[in-house]
Amino acid sequence: MKEEIINIIADTLELPKNHINEKTNLIKDLELESLDIVELINAFEMQYGIEILDQDIKNLQTVEDIIKYIENKNV
Amino acid sequence: MYKLYIEKNISSEKLLKKVLDEYNIKDEIIYNEYGKPYLKNNEVYFNISHSGIYTVLVTSSSEVGVDIEKIAMHEKVMAKVCTDEEKKLIKNAEDFTKIWVKKESYVKFLGIGLSYGLKNVDTLKNNNFIIKKIDDYYISIYMED
Structure with a gap:
């Protein structure tokens, strides 16, 4: 799951994979802007067939947060 | 009333410091639970946005939101964030970017x-957006006073 999530982030945003790990903060470390975040959410939703609720977005700050969130969706 | 600062090749932090120095404000920056920054003890509101080479900052005597974005089409994002009526009006990258910055400035205002x-x-049911274009970027400022 971890590797897959990192691959999706790297592929969607065209970032080098070795810059991303579980502790990476999307805004502070990767300097993502809102457009990037919406692109990422869309990619996760398509890949896992889930819906990421708008109100949950503020809790998805690190790669680890995303992994736990998607795991909790029983993917 | 608002004042818009547009600068190239400067970080958000440096532009904020420059503007606060101009106002001679030495105040603590505090954040709401969604990360919007405020001055702790001043009645000056501000908001910052960054895209590509540009950083923009707006100051205002009331709540304000600002967004800047380089003109580009993002089909998947459009499908996800635009209403059906907005989608009908989007014919090109300029149309999409204008709607995107309006939406962003509004949620940043909030x-x-x-x-x-x-x-x-x-964005079709609200007339409070102030739209500006600089080079191949659109800026939207949203305020209600």
Whole structure:
């Protein structure tokens, strides 16, 4: 799951994979802007067939947060 | 009333410091639960946005939101955040970018950001947006006073 999530982030945003790990903060470390975040959410939703609720977005700050969130969706 | 600062190749932090120095404000920056910054002890509101080479900052005597974005089409994002009526009006990258910055400036005005749900912002039913274009970027400022 971890590797897959990192691959999706790297592929969607065209970032080098070795810059991303579980502790990476999307805004502070990767300097993502809102457009990037919406692109990422869309990619996760398509890949896992889930819906990421708008109100949950503020809790998805690190790669680890995303992994736990998607795991909790029983993917 | 608002004042818009547009600068190239400067970080958000440096532009904020420069503007606060101009106002001679030495105040603590505090954040709401969604990360919107405020001055702790001043009645000056501000908001910052960054895209590509540009950083913009707006100051105002009331709540304000600002967004800048380089003109580009993002089909998947459009499908996700635009209403059906907005989608009908989007014919090109300029149309999309104008709607995107409007939505963003509104949720930044509210201080909620993406958690508000960009699809819930109907840009066709609100006339408070101030739109500016610089080079190949659009800027939207949103305020209600």
